[in-house]
Amino acid sequence: MKIELPKSPIVSKLEGFHLFHYDAAPCAQRVRFALHEKGIARGREVRFDADDPGSCAGQDGAWVSRQVSLAKKEHLTASYAQIQPNLVVPALVHNGDLHIESMDIVAYLDEVLGGPRLIPKHDPALLADAQALTDLGKSLHRSIRFVTFRWGLRGLARLSGKEEQRLKELLAKGDDAEQLASFYEAYDKQSIPDAAYFAHLDKLNAAFAQLDRRLQDGRAFLTGNDLTMADILWAMKTLRLLECDYPFKQLFPTYAEWYSKVSRRRSFREGVMSKHKLMSSAFRAKASVEQVLGMGLKREVLRRVA
Ligand SMILES: N[C@@H](CCC(=O)N[C@@H](CS)C(=O)NCC(=O)O)C(=O)O
Incomplete structure (x- = not known):
């Protein structure tokens, strides 16, 4: 836009x-x-x-x-x-x-820009498929936020009273298009309530199951044999959840293989990870400690899906 x-x-x-x-x-x-x-x-x-x-x-x-x-x-x-x-x-x-x-x-x-097409405009069916997967991913934006804030960030992500006030003042005429203000308001008061957390987790689990199934026909990428915008969007959601120890390999092995292939691309290593490695390892270390303490996301998801 x-x-x-x-x-x-x-x-x-x-x-x-x-x-x-x-x-x-x-x-x-x-x-x-x-x-x-x-x-x-x-x-x-x-x-x-x-x-x-x-x-x-x-x-x-x-x-x-x-x-x-x-x-x-x-x-x-x-x-x-x-x-x-x-x-x-x-x-x-x-x-x-x-x-x-x-x-x-x-x-x-x-x-x-030139280079490989990320939006398959030449093929209406492929385009519709890539768009539908992208829309599904967008619709789960808030779910990732709920799940990762509860398990990955917790208190680190809270806003102070002053920051929350500043957020409301800075948003033009109270416009909350990304629902940041309403999210932080609820989150700062009570963390993430169980019911909301599990509802979001269930939606994510269902989406990953759906993506795993579609990849089982041997296609290289989510919509076929070329990487599209849909792969880009879902790879980034996956990275974020992996950093919180989401058990992709155990639950969705075909999807996990797809991710592993995407994350080996040079564009991923250089564009996404080059300056994010340290923070990514810190997230994973935090998730591992939580798991040792019997409270990690992995345990929660496995219990939910079993
Ligand atoms: N729909 C927007 C969403 C952007 C968004 O939510 N960005 C997050 C990071 S992924 C952010 O800046 N969050 C600020 C915060 O959590 O306080 C887009 O796709 O660009």
Whole structure:
């Protein structure tokens, strides 16, 4: 989705590709994955709000990285609110045009860049299938949030009273398109209630079972023999859940093989993981400790599905 009149004075100054993202955020990882599939490498790092000419310049064959730390709550600042009105990552600026919504950005990149097609427009049936899987993934965005916040992040993700207030003030006229404000409001009061947590977990389990079944016919990727936007979206959900020790191998072995193949791609290793390895290992270590303490996601899912 292109934002026609960006509020931030920085946007119009940016040349080439500038990605506002966070290394650990699945929605931003989707866009990095797509950029690298298209042969656009990670370029220099600049502060997300830097606006001096050196920072704003483009970089040949590369995207400029503007990290917005979710851990430091940089997305809840007035300068970021002027770039991404929903206060989430990612946002992409391409030659002064601002785009938001990760999967819309992937579609935009597919349109303006060469390289392998991520959206199979040449085949209406394939396109409809890729779109349906992408829509299914989008509809489970909140489920991933519920499950990973409860098991993976817990107190780390809470907002202080001040931060919660700032979030509400920064959202334009109380618009809560990504439901951040309502989510944090409930989460900060009572963590994730069991009923909501299990309902979201069940939805995810059902979706993974469905994807596992479709891969059992031997296809290489979710919609056939080529990687599409659907693989990109689902791979990032899978990475996030693996970091919380979701038992893909035990429950959905064909799906786990698909993921393993996707995660070996150069675009995944360089675009998604290059600067995320440490954080990813920290998440996995935390999940392992939880498992030792008898409270991990793996145990919970296996009990639920058995
Ligand atoms: N529909 C949006 C969702 C973006 C989104 O929710 N981003 C998350 C990271 S995956 C975020 O920035 N969350 C901020 C927070 O949790 O406070 C998209 O696909 O771009």
